[in-house]
Amino acid sequence: MGDLKILICVLIFSIKTVHSTKSKPHIVIIIADDLGWNDVGFHGSNQIPTPNMDALAYNGVILNRFYTLPQCTPSRAALLTGQYPMRYGYQGIPILAGENRFLPFQIPTLAKKLKELGYDTHLIGKWHLGQGYRNATPGAHGFDNHFGYWNGFMGYFNHEATGGNMVGLDMHHNDEPVWDTRGQYATDLITEKSEEVIKGHNESKPLFLIVSHLAVHTGKGGVDLEVKDIAENNKKFGYIQDERRRMYAGMTDELDKSVGDTIKALAEKRILDNTIIVFFSDNGAPTIGSALLDNTGSNWPLRGQKFTVFDGGVRTVAMIYSEQLQNKGTINNELIHITDLMPTLYYAAGGDVASLGKIDGINQWLTITKSEKSQRSEALINIDEARNVSALLTDGGRYKLINGSTVFSEVDGDFYGETGRDDSNPEYNTDDILHSSVNILLRGNLTQEKILNLRKQMELKSCRKSTIDHDSCRYNSVCLFDLFEDPCETTNIANKFPEVTERMKSKLEKYWSEVKVQRKGFLDPNANPVYYNNTWYPWLEDTRCHVGDLRTILLS
Ligand SMILES: *[C@@H]1O[C@H](CO)[C@@H](O)[C@H](O)[C@H]1NC(C)=O
Ligand SMILES: *[C@@H]1O[C@H](CO)[C@@H](O)[C@H](O)[C@H]1NC(C)=O
Ligand SMILES: *[C@@H]1O[C@H](CO)[C@@H](O)[C@H](O)[C@H]1NC(C)=O
Ligand SMILES: *[C@@H]1O[C@H](CO)[C@@H](O)[C@H](O)[C@H]1NC(C)=O
Ligand SMILES: *[C@@H]1O[C@H](CO)[C@@H](O)[C@H](O)[C@H]1NC(C)=O
Numbered sequence: 001m002g003d004l005k006i007l008i009c010v011l012i013f014s015i016k017t018v019h020s021t022k023s024k025p026h027i028v029i030i031i032a033d034d035l036g037w038n039d040v041g042f043h044g045s046n047q048i049p050t051p052n053m054d055a056l057a058y059n060g061v062i063l064n065r066f067y068t069l070p071q072c073t074p075s076r077a078a079l080l081t082g083q084y085p086m087r088y089g090y091q092g093i094p095i096l097a098g099e100n101r102f103l104p105f106q107i108p109t110l111a112k113k114l115k116e117l118g119y120d121t122h123l124i125g126k127w128h129l130g131q132g133y134r135n136a137t138p139g140a141h142g143f144d145n146h147f148g149y150w151n152g153f154m155g156y157f158n159h160e161a162t163g164g165n166m167v168g169l170d171m172h173h174n175d176e177p178v179w180d181t182r183g184q185y186a187t188d189l190i191t192e193k194s195e196e197v198i199k200g201h202n203e204s205k206p207l208f209l210i211v212s213h214l215a216v217h218t219g220k221g222g223v224d225l226e227v228k229d230i231a232e233n234n235k236k237f238g239y240i241q242d243e244r245r246r247m248y249a250g251m252t253d254e255l256d257k258s259v260g261d262t263i264k265a266l267a268e269k270r271i272l273d274n275t276i277i278v279f280f281s282d283n284g285a286p287t288i289g290s291a292l293l294d295n296t297g298s299n300w301p302l303r304g305q306k307f308t309v310f311d312g313g314v315r316t317v318a319m320i321y322s323e324q325l326q327n328k329g330t331i332n333n334e335l336i337h338i339t340d341l342m343p344t345l346y347y348a349a350g351g352d353v354a355s356l357g358k359i360d361g362i363n364q365w366l367t368i369t370k371s372e373k374s375q376r377s378e379a380l381i382n383i384d385e386a387r388n389v390s391a392l393l394t395d396g397g398r399y400k401l402i403n404g405s406t407v408f409s410e411v412d413g414d415f416y417g418e419t420g421r422d423d424s425n426p427e428y429n430t431d432d433i434l435h436s437s438v439n440i441l442l443r444g445n446l447t448q449e450k451i452l453n454l455r456k457q458m459e460l461k462s463c464r465k466s467t468i469d470h471d472s473c474r475y476n477s478v479c480l481f482d483l484f485e486d487p488c489e490t491t492n493i494a495n496k497f498p499e500v501t502e503r504m505k506s507k508l509e510k511y512w513s514e515v516k517v518q519r520k521g522f523l524d525p526n527a528n529p530v531y532y533n534n535t536w537y538p539w540l541e542d543t544r545c546h547v548g549d550l551r552t553i554l555l556s
Contacts, residue, residue: 024117024206024349025322026275029079029341030262031210032255032317033072033126033153033217034306036285036297038420039252040317041428044459045298045420047240048249051432052260053317055439056279058446058454060321061368062331065397068283068338069382070313070407071306072128072152075282075338076212080109080129080141082342082361086383089516093387093407095130097151097163097170097536098527101519102130103141110342111142113356114208117349120144122197125190125212128152132527132540139174147173147193148212150536153293155220156186156251161536162221168529170536177535185228186214187251191258198265206349207271211262215255216248216285222293227251239424245296260437267441273323276348278341280318284311287416292408298417301463303489308406309381309391310413310489320368321442324348327371329450331457334374335397340364378507385515392508393483400481400489401504402473413473413489428455463488478505 038045042054042062069075073094074085080103085091088104095101111121123138123146130136131150138146149170151161159182161170171178181189194211201207219226225247227233233250240246259279266272285297286306304310318336339361343353347363360380366372374396381391381400388404406412430448433439439446468490473479479492480501486493494501527539 023274024119025324026207026266026271027114027119027209027345027349028207028262028266028275028277029210030259030277030279031126031212032215032279032281033213034283034285034295034297035216035252035255035281035317036287036299036417037302037312037315037317038298038300038417039216039248039285041433042455042458043317044455045418046425046428047418047420048252049426049429049432050252050256051429051436052256052263052438053279054433054451055436055442055446056259056263056277056321057319058433058451059328059439059442059444060277060319061325061327062454062458063280063318063320063336063368064331064333064458066280066316066318066336066338067314067379067381067393068280068316070283070309072282074382076128077103078338079341080111081107082110082339082356082359083107084339084360084380084382086380086385086511086515087360089518091382091515092384092518094152095128095521096523097161098166098523099163099521100132100524100527100540101521102132102136105135105140108356109141110345111138111208113142113342113346113351114349115142115144117346117351118205119208119349120201120205122146122207122209123212124148124194124197124209126152126214127212131536131538132524134175134538134541137175137538145174145197147178148190149214153214153217153219153222154186155224156214156226157183158220159186160220163527164523166523166528166530168532168534168536175538177533177537185226185254186219187254187258190214191261194262195265198262198269198271201269201271203271207275211258213255213258215258216251216295216297218293218295223290225251225295228254239426241424242296242418245418248296263438263441272441276320276322276324276345278318278320278345280338281316284313284316285417289408289411292411296417298420300415300417300419301460301488303415303468304405304413305411305416307408308411308413309389309402310405311483311487312416314381322369325369327369328444329446329454330371331454332368332371334364334367335376335379335393336364336367336374337361337376337379340376344368380511383511383515385512386518390508390512392504392511394504394507398482398484399500399504400483401478401501401508402481403478403505403508405473413468415468415488460487462486463490480504
C-alpha cells in the first residue's frame with residue numbers, strides 16, 4: 001500500500017513537472033514582400049533557383065491554398081489582428097510615407113497576445129501600418145523591439161522611403177533613426193539583425209520574431225530593382241533576357257540565402273527543434289504597371305497580380321515547418337487565410353483561442369500539423385468599398401465570386417510574367433536543394449524522387465489554356481469561377497450556375513453591410529523629413545501639428 005502511495009505521488013509529480021517544464025515553441029515568421037507565385041522553384045519555374053525556400057517547403061508542409069489580401073498594408077493588418085481589415089477600415093490602398101493613417105492601437109495584435117503568454121517579441125524589417133504617432137509604431141502594437149523601416153518600401157542601400165515628393169531615411173531602431181547602417185544592402189541588414197536577435201535571445205522566454213523583408217519589393221523611389229553587384233548578377237542570371245527581371249532574380253536569390261542564414265542561426269542557438277517557422281509572401285507580385293511599383297515578378301499561371309482579387313494577387317507562396325508537424329513533406333490543399341495565423345500560432349503557443357474574442361481567423365493548427373480538414377469553408381478576399389472591389393471564396397475554396405476585380409483599371413485580369421519553363425532556363429537542380437543549408441539543417445530525408453513528385457503534384461496542369469474569356473469578367477462586373485476545375489480563372493461560369501452565384505452574392509452583400517468605411521488619409525506636408533534631419537519621424541507627436549485635435553480625428 002505504501003509503495004502504491006509513493007508510486008502515485010511520483011506519477012503525479014512527474015506529470016506536473018512534464019507539464020510545467022514543457023517549453024513554449026519559438027515562433028519565427030518570415031515575410032517576403034511582393035514575391036510572385038511563380039518565383040520559387042517548388043511551384044514549377046526553373047528560372048530563379050530557390051534551394052533554401054524549396055527545402056523548407058518540401059521538408060515541411062506546403063500551404064497550397066493560402067490566401068492573403070491583395071496588397072501590403074491590409075495583409076499585414078490581417079496577419080497581426082486575425083481580422084479582415086474591412087472591419088477597421090484598412091482594406092484599401094497601402095499607407096504612403098507621410099500619410100496620417102495607422103492601425104488603431106486598441107486592436108489586439110498577435111504580438112501583444114504572445115507577449116501576454118511570456119514571449120519576447122521582435123519585428124525586424126518592414127512595418128507598414130503607420131508611423132504618425134509613437135502609438136502607431138511597432139512598439140505600441142506589442143513589439144519589444146523593432147529594427148527596420150516604417151513605410152512600404154525604401155532604397156536597398158540608401159534606406160530612404162519616399163512619399164509624394166518627400167524623401168527621408170527610414171531605418172529605425174524602435175523610434176530612433178539609424179544612420180550607421182546606411183549603405184548596407186537591406187536583405188543582408190535584415191538578416192544580420194534577425195541573427196542578432198536569435199543569438200542574443202534569453203531562452204528563459206519563448207521567442208517571437210517576424211523577419212519582414214524588403215525583398216523582393218522595388219527599392220529606391222519605389223522604382224529601382226537593386227542588387228549588390230550588377231556585373232556579377234548579370235553573369236549569374238545572364239540567361240534571363242529582361243534586364244529588370246535579372247535584377248529581380250538576384251534579389252530573390254538574396255532572399256533565399258537569407259532564409260538559409262536565419263534557419264542556420266536557429267540551429268546554432270540550438271532552438272531549431274522547438275521553433276515553428278512560417279514563410280509567406282504578403283500578396284502576389286506586381287508584374288507590370290509603374291504606378292503599381294512593378295517588380296517583374298511572375299504569378300503565372302495564376303491570373304492577375306498584386307492589387308487584384310484574382311488568385312495571382314492573393315493566393316501566395318506559403319509553407320510552415322515545425323518538429324511538431326506529423327505530416328512533414330506533404331501539400332496542404334485546405335483553404336487557409338492569412339487571418340488564421342493569429343489564432344493558429346496563439347494556440348500553438350498554448351494560448352486559449354477563445355480569449356482572442358471575435359475574430360475572423362480560425363485555428364488551423366490541426367489542419368496544418370495533422371492534415372485534418374479545415375474548419376474554414378469560406379473566406380472574404382476583400383471588400384474595398386472605395387474602389388468597388390470585392391471577392392469571396394466559399395465551399396472550401398472551390399467557388400470564387402468577384403464583384404469588381406482590381407483597384408487600378410490598367411491591370412485587370414491577364415496572365416502576367418514569365419513562365420520560367422522554356423529551354424532558355426537551367427534545369428531544375430534537385431542536388432542544389434538536397435545540399436542547401438536548410439535541407440542539411442532540417443535533417444529531413446528528402447530524395448530527388450520525393451522532390452520531383454511533390455513538385456509535380458503542385459503543377460496547375462489545367463491552366464495551360466492560353467486564352468482568358470475576358471469580356472465576361474471585367475472591371476466592375478460580377479463573375480464566378482470554379483477554382484478546383486479552373487484554378488487560373490479563365491472562364492466565368494456565373495450564368496451557368498445562377499444558384500451558386502445568387503447564394504454567394506447574398507453572402508457577399510452581408511459582408512458589405514459590415515464594412516467599416518476607410519478613413520481618407522492625406523499626405524501631410526508636416527511629415528516632411530526635412531523638418532526632422534531628413535528622417536521620417538512620428539510627426540504628429542510634434543506640438544506644431546496640434547496633437548490633441550488630430551488624435552481625436554485619427555482614432556475615431
Ligand atoms: C535570462 O533571464 C533570466 C530570468 O530573467 C535571468 O535570471 C538570467 O540571468 C538570464 N540569462 C542571461 C544569459 O542573460
Ligand atoms: C463604385 O460604384 C458606384 C455605384 O455602383 C459608382 O457610383 C462609383 O462611381 C464607383 N466608384 C468607382 C471608384 O468605380
Ligand atoms: C522519411 O520519409 C518517409 C517516407 O517518405 C516518411 O514516412 C518518414 O516520416 C520520413 N521521416 C522523417 C524523419 O521525415
Ligand atoms: C457589388 O459592388 C457594388 C459596388 O460596386 C456594391 O454596391 C454591391 O453591393 C456589390 N454587390 C455584391 C453582391 O457584392
Ligand atoms: C542628422 O543627420 C546626419 C546625416 O545626414 C547624421 O550624421 C546626424 O547624426 C544627424 N543628427 C542627429 C542629431 O541625429
